[in-house]
Amino acid sequence: MANMTGAQALVRSLEDEGVDILFGLPGGQILPVFDVLYDSSIRTILVRHEQGAIHAAEGYARATGKVGTCVVTSGPGATNIVTGMADAYMDSTPLVVITGQVATNMIGTDAFQEADITGITLPVAKHSFLLKDARNLPEVVAEAFQIARTGRPGPVLIDMPVDVSRQEMNYEGLGEVRLPGYKPTLKGHKRQIQAAARAILAARKPVIYAGGGVISSGASKELAQLARENHLFVTHSLMGKGCFSEADRLSLGMLGMHGTRYANYSICEADLLIAIGARFSDRITGKLSEFAPHATIIHIDIDPAEIGKNVNVAIPIVGDCRLVLKELNEILANLRGNKSNPRTAWTAQVEEWKRKFPMGYELEGKLKPQYVVERIYYLTKGKATICTEVGQNQMWAAQYYKATRPRQFITSGGLGTMGFGFPAAIGAKLGRPKDVVFDIAGDGSIQMTIQELATAVIEKVPVKVAILNNGYLGMVRQWQQLFYRKRYSSTSLERGVSPDFVMIAEAYGAKGIRVTETAQVDAAIKEALAYDGPVFLDFHVEPEENVYPMVAPGEPLSEMIGDICYPVEQVHPELAEEPFL
Amino acid sequence: MKHTLSVLVENKPGVLARVAELFSRRGFNIDSLAVGPTERPGFSRITIVVDVAEHSLEQVRKQLHKLINVVEINDLVPERSVERELMMVKVSVNESSRGELIQITDIFRGKIVDVGRNACIVEITGPAQKLEAFEEMVRKFGIKELVRTGKVALQRS
Ligand SMILES: Cc1ncc(C[n+]2csc(CCOP(=O)(O)OP(=O)(O)O)c2C)c(N)n1
Numbered sequence A: 001m002a003n004m005t006g007a008q009a010l011v012r013s014l015e016d017e018g019v020d021i022l023f024g025l026p027g028g029q030i031l032p033v034f035d036v037l038y039d040s041s042i043r044t045i046l047v048r049h050e051q052g053a054i055h056a057a058e059g060y061a062r063a064t065g066k067v068g069t070c071v072v073t074s075g076p077g078a079t080n081i082v083t084g085m086a087d088a089y090m091d092s093t094p095l096v097v098i099t100g101q102v103a104t105n106m107i108g109t110d111a112f113q114e115a116d117i118t119g120i121t122l123p124v125a126k127h128s129f130l131l132k133d134a135r136n137l138p139e140v141v142a143e144a145f146q147i148a149r150t151g152r153p154g155p156v157l158i159d160m161p162v163d164v165s166r167q168e169m170n171y172e173g174l175g176e177v178r179l180p181g182y183k184p185t186l187k188g189h190k191r192q193i194q195a196a197a198r199a200i201l202a203a204r205k206p207v208i209y210a211g212g213g214v215i216s217s218g219a220s221k222e223l224a225q226l227a228r229e230n231h232l233f234v235t236h237s238l239m240g241k242g243c244f245s246e247a248d249r250l251s252l253g254m255l256g257m258h259g260t261r262y263a264n265y266s267i268c269e270a271d272l273l274i275a276i277g278a279r280f281s282d283r284i285t286g287k288l289s290e291f292a293p294h295a296t297i298i299h300i301d302i303d304p305a306e307i308g309k310n311v312n313v314a315i316p317i318v319g320d321c322r323l324v325l326k327e328l329n330e331i332l333a334n335l336r337g338n339k340s341n342p343r344t345a346w347t348a349q350v351e352e353w354k355r356k357f358p359m360g361y362e363l364e365g366k367l368k369p370q371y372v373v374e375r376i377y378y379l380t381k382g383k384a385t386i387c388t389e390v391g392q393n394q395m396w397a398a399q400y401y402k403a404t405r406p407r408q409f410i411t412s413g414g415l416g417t418m419g420f421g422f423p424a425a426i427g428a429k430l431g432r433p434k435d436v437v438f439d440i441a442g443d444g445s446i447q448m449t450i451q452e453l454a455t456a457v458i459e460k461v462p463v464k465v466a467i468l469n470n471g472y473l474g475m476v477r478q479w480q481q482l483f484y485r486k487r488y489s490s491t492s493l494e495r496g497v498s499p500d501f502v503m504i505a506e507a508y509g510a511k512g513i514r515v516t517e518t519a520q521v522d523a524a525i526k527e528a529l530a531y532d533g534p535v536f537l538d539f540h541v542e543p544e545e546n547v548y549p550m551v552a553p554g555e556p557l558s559e560m561i562g563d564i565c566y567p568v569e570q571v572h573p574e575l576a577e578e579p580f581l
Numbered sequence B: 001m002k003h004t005l006s007v008l009v010e011n012k013p014g015v016l017a018r019v020a021e022l023f024s025r026r027g028f029n030i031d032s033l034a035v036g037p038t039e040r041p042g043f044s045r046i047t048i049v050v051d052v053a054e055h056s057l058e059q060v061r062k063q064l065h066k067l068i069n070v071v072e073i074n075d076l077v078p079e080r081s082v083e084r085e086l087m088m089v090k091v092s093v094n095e096s097s098r099g100e101l102i103q104i105t106d107i108f109r110g111k112i113v114d115v116g117r118n119a120c121i122v123e124i125t126g127p128a129q130k131l132e133a134f135e136e137m138v139r140k141f142g143i144k145e146l147v148r149t150g151k152v153a154l155q156r157s
């Protein structure tokens, strides 16, 4: 007995999955679904480009921990989400993406707006379904959400032919999940965890290297306990930023190519490296053969394929980070008894590196991008949710906006997708409406998804975009300066010629503020914060500022370049702020 | 080093494409691949011969396991499994050489499955070395066409 159409069942099943918001843009083959969305309790956010829809869904997912959802049409609508699929796959972001498809009897005929989207996305989807019969919909939707959110999360695609949307069927709630080949290992191997505990207690120079997996699995509390109770310093990857408070004395900040010197030096000297929910990417390790040369490595990750992929691991533990850390903490407490090992010599060494090689930059000269990020940090009291674009802006955001909670820092880590940050900020703000949400942007990246200004204005999503406008594809220019004899091939964006970001913002009905002097920065940020709507802050920063410190590609972490500068408040005590943390 | 993986998969659309794509993307070379139904309805078995170093084999297995439709993977060690492959060869023959071809085929426990005026089709099963030995023996007659299924294998009990 039929009680609804495939499209109605799809929307009902999304409601049953708890979807409250989705991002999309309609077209012919997905019309039946949008027709049903018209009356649904789900809020549909109409974007101006499908790439915006999927990045917004990613931002929503990353900010809330829930599955992000978007719905687009077949053909070009579907191919426009490919970058977002790849992005979500690399950064393990849970998404369910629904694409329209031509009718089942037309598939394979090169019909109008037909694209083999399940084929195109094979390498970048955690899984995909081509739904050929609406009667399978209740199971397919349940399985798609289950796959997206569990294990190592990732994007799942459901391709829905238009005749399946129209097919009459019976929907009685979500179907049963039957995935005989899908059983993520959650609980770590007891003996391995015991071995890890013993190694931690025996280590003289241990360091924790934490990644995005700590955030995905909600293991921040357990990580903090591990670090504090055992006096372990913690460094994080870009994706791990926020998993352990950077305000903590034990935090070493980020490691790797643009990490802190003290994090990288600690890795070079460590005798034990405890990697948690991280994947040893090339931006982290530098020259692989010289990475952590003295360290025994413990690697905790839910994805067995990550273990041993890039580095040899002495103590592998496959499991959910939170569950493994919980057990590890218990075992450590028992083994430790009431002995405490503050590892005085190692602690003194690391603290000396922190003192000698702090993060800093020269304030002298033109408006400095790092200063802008620092002022955003202070004026939002370190509490904003920060999205970023890609390039220098992203690295300065990571270096100078200290994150204190998980899901606070949302960036395209694995794929490095320019244009990610702005739509992601829209998604994050919709997911956490009480947060102040900033996109720290570059003048290049922002132009890749700038059309979402219309979405932000019309849907009333008051995100603040701080464009660190250096007139260049800055990170590429920096590499040209350092490695290509300063030949700035195709990297100048001709600041002052085009575009005028303030006028663009205003044309879309948002607020635009231009800042060219250091003295104007605070007032502009405050004005943006006070304004109830989307704002573009166009900061004309020093054009040829570089991101330092830096490990050149292929070099070991010990080889960091860049002058040693001291924090602004040390050099200019008159600028020191009251601490707010 | 060659390894034979026996991969039990859910018989879902696109599952072969997923497996093939994974091998090409991760840069693993497939030597041969055979796929067919199993004793369990809804499940197929893919037998893959892959040429990789020990370290990469571990990655192949782990990456395969990540495919949602992959249920089970067995690394079949030659000493503990039975391996077979089927080959058909269309061999040029004339009245005078046909007898010799039949003799050789008998020795290899093969079968002549088609006889024409100028050619015969011979079917041979066995491990790869046997098929290759047969091929060597009949080369002098002239091989018009040759096809092999790729290896299938089962673990001994
Ligand atoms: C879609 C995409 N295309 C190209 C690149 C290569 N790329 C990395 S950083 C960068 C420059 C980004 O320029 P901008 O947004 O102005 O940031 P800046 O580095 O100047 O802060 C480019 C082109 C990329 N990461 N993503």
Ligand SMILES: [Mg+2]
Binding pocket: A442, A443, A444, A468, A469, A470, A471, A472, A473, A474
């Ligand atoms: Mg720029």
